[in-house]
Amino acid sequence: MPAARSRTPRELDGLERWFQAEILRPHTRKRAAAQPAARHLLPSRALSAAERIGIYQSAYMLRLLECMRADFPGVHALAGEKRFARLVSGYLERHPSRHWSLNPLGKDFARYLEREAPRGPRIALLAQLAQLEWNMQVVFEAPASESLAGDALASIAPESWARTRLVPIEALRLLSFDYRCNAIASAVRRREPLPPLGRKRSFVAVYRKEWTVWRMDLDALQFELLASLCRGRTLARALEDAAGLHRGPQAELLQRIQSACASFVSEGFFRAFR
Amino acid sequence: MIAPVRKAMPRTSKSNRFGFPDLGIGVGLRTVHYGHVLEAQPPVDWFEIITENFIGTHGRPVWVLEQVAERYPVVMHGVSLSIGSTDPLDFEYLKQLKELALRIRAPWVSDHLCWTGVARRNIHDLLPLPYTEECLRHVVRRVRTVQDFLERPLALENPSSYVEFKSSSMPEWEFMARLAEEADCALLFDVNNVYVSSFNHGYDPLEYVDAIPHERVVQYHLAGHTNHGTHIIDSHSGRVIDEVWRVYERSLEHSGGRSTLLEWDEDIPSFEEVHEEALRARAWLERARRGARKAAHARRA
Structure with a gap:
């Protein structure tokens, strides 16, 4: 029986692999060309074969850098142009894009900065800032859901209140940082002077409301309360978790919790209760 | 969920073999114009979207598209x-593409004659192909597979390119023409790309135009570009230059007019300016349609 003919076009496959490797070559640590461009490409009237493929080589990094700058303006501003470009180049070498869309290009950037990037000034801050900025992308892309109306909690019967669980919208992320990441991100976006860059615990909710991504600064108690609710805990249990962080009179605690819950609901953090 | 399209589709054109309608003169729907398009509802014949901006996402762009597709x-x-x-072809991507096309009742879908990466890597560029028999067989096979999956014809756009492969055994226009015939697919004819590649590779753009099977052309692209002296980059910026209008005019002489779209993707000006530039195509289109009507009349006589 004759052998089945391979449907892989071998010459085309070899050429595409060479061409791709050649585009990536200036952006990797392995700089030596496997085969000279002139072996596969014709020169033009004005450009050599190597100069012609150079157009693709520069376009590759320009395009991906532009995309990363758009997704991580805070990291870009803090790192500066040259360092940002080096970080992105290192990131893309370790985490090449395998998706048809550019949207997920930066999904591992925060983790890369935290664990894999060369150590340098403020790398931990850059990693956390990247985490905030990436989550803004995630929230932007998240499925839409209708939020509970502002007075929805009032409809819960008093006897069921303690057992009630709130269901968060999909476009909500809770983040905690060792730096003032939200303040830094805001300052960069508003082109204002940066706040102090030293360590300072901070908490933020990133959420989407009416198709716009917002960020809300939280204190530790608000963060704990919201995190408990988002984990699916009952209202009673979430209040217990948060209460552990309060130092002061009970009445003040109650007021803080009521005020926090009111702002969570009015900002549309929840889509249902059960 | 995107609501069914309620507007009336333009009359079906008999002059392209797929029966796709002649939509008139359109512009690309771009983020910077979302607000204007929703509020002002400008008198544009049709819009073209970049497919990937609207699949695999649930954010504002999809909501904007829902509103635009209703009108x-x-x-x-x-x-x-x-x-x-x-x-291998990415069938998950194709599945999402097909679903979106059904939801917004896209009159047709198009992509480019190119590749974007190999070995599971994506370079996010429209990379050039060698014009060989082997490559032609490969692309024909894949176009047929895609069309079977999508259950509709695919329109492929001629690329702009900056290199020529030594192994190419035919000119790009012959490759495009044979691909269209053998895969039975439609063509999106980008006249700016013809001009850009003709400058970069030193051929006559009108020879390219004359060799294309115009009954398979369902749409035109017009755009500006950036001339660096030694080469031209297809940057989709600025106005359409006279030489590109001449390529368009020559192609219209063959086709008698088709849906035409202006792309403007760098330093994008106001919506009105983009639309105004697109409407410059009207003079050529009307002349071509008059010519086609006269020719049809002469044939009947």
Whole structure:
């Protein structure tokens, strides 16, 4: 029986692999060309074969850098142009894009900065800032859901209140940082002077409301309360978790919790209760 | 969920073999114009979207598209099909593309004759192919597979390119013409790309135009570009230059007029300016349609 003919076009496959490797070559640590461009490409009237493929080589990094700058303006501003470009180049070498869309290009950037990037000034801050900025992308892309109306909690019967669980919208992320990441991100976006860059615990909710991504600064108690609710805990249990962080009179605690819950609901953090 | 399209589709054109309608003169739907398009509802014949901006996402762009698709015909133009790659086709991507096309009732879908990466990597560029028999067989096979999956014809756009492969055994226009015939697919004829590549590779753009099977052309692209002296980059910036209008005019002499779209993607001006530039095509289109009517009349006589 004759052998089945391979449907892989071998010459085309070899050429595409060479061409791709050649585009990536200036952006990797392995700089030596496997085969000279002139072996596969014709020169033009004005450009050599190597100069012609150079157009693709520069376009590759320009395009991906532009995309990363758009997704991580805070990291870009803090790192500066040259360092940002080096970080992105290192990131893309370790985490090449395998998706048809550019949207997920930066999904591992925060983790890369935290664990894999060369150590340098403020790398931990850059990693956390990247985490905030990436989550803004995630929230932007998240499925839409209708939020509970502002007075929805009032409809819960008093006897069921303690057992009630709130269901968060999909476009909500809770983040905690060792730096003032939200303040830094805001300052960069508003082109204002940066706040102090030293360590300072901070908490933020990133959420989407009416198709716009917002960020809300939280204190530790608000963060704990919201995190408990988002984990699916009952209202009673979430209040217990948060209460552990309060130092002061009970009445003040109650007021803080009521005020926090009111702002969570009015900002549309929840889509249902059960 | 996107509501069914309620606007009336333009009359079906008999002059392209797929029966796709002649939508008139459209512009690309771009983020910077979302607000204006929703509020002012400008008198544009149709819009083209970059497919990938609206699949795999649930954010504002999809909501905007829902509103736009209720009022205007919306054609889908992709950049990630990678029809020439030797990697397997991405059926998950195609599934999402098909679903979106059904939801917005896209009159047709298009992508480029190119590849975007190999070995499971994506370079996010429209990379050039060698014009060989082997490559032609490969692309024909894949176009047929895609069309079977999508259950509709695919329109492929001629690329702009900056290199020529030594192994190419035929000119690009012959490759495009044979591909269209053998895969039975439609063509999106980008006249700016013809001009850009003709400058970069030193051939006559009108020879390219004359060799294309115009009954398979369902749409035109017009755009500006950036001339660096030694080469031209297809940057989709600025106005359409006179030489490109001449290529368009020559092609219209063959086709008698088709849906025409202006792309403007760098330093994008106001919507009105983009639309105004697109409407410059009207003079050529009307002349071509008059010519086609006269020719039809003469044939009947």
